[in-house]
Amino acid sequence: MAAASAASAAPVAASNMGAYCRSQAAKEFSARPSYVKSTRAMPAEDGSATVNGTYADGNGHTKAFTCRFDAQGNFVEVKAADTGKP
Numbered sequence: 637m638a639a640a641s642a643a644s645a646a647p648v649a650a651s652n653m654g655a656y657c658r659s660q661a662a663k664e665f666s667a668r669p670s671y672v673k674s675t676r677a678m679p680a681e682d683g684s685a686t687v688n689g690t691y692a693d694g695n696g697h698t699k700a701f702t703c704r705f706d707a708q709g710n711f712v713e714v715k716a717a718d719t720g721k722p
Contacts, residue, residue: 647677647709648686653677657687657703661722665701667691674703683707 648656654674664668674689688705700717 645711648711649709650679653685653687653703653705653709654689656711657689657714660703660711661689661691661701663715664714665691665693665699667693677705679700683711684712708713 655694656674658669658672658674661667661674662672670700671694672689674687677685677687679685684707685705687705688700689703690698690700695700700715701714703714704712706712
């Protein structure tokens with residue numbers, strides 16, 4: 637899981653959250669950027685936002701992930717989605 641410190645990154649505009657999330661996911665999961673796809677930012681009631689996405693892992697599998705942004709637009713984390721499989 638990757639997290640940005642407040643000093644290292646500026647807030648991300650909602651229109652750019654998908655692209656920012658894709659770049660963070662590509663780094664976190666060592667995926668080729670062209671194999672990373674994401675949705676638009678989905679705002680929550682508290683002002684935070686999530687972006688869902690997938691990437692090809694290079695072994696023929698598609699993996700899911702989620703990025704979170706706080707209410708100010710700061711990147712919080714990218715994490716692999718829970719697949720529900722043991």
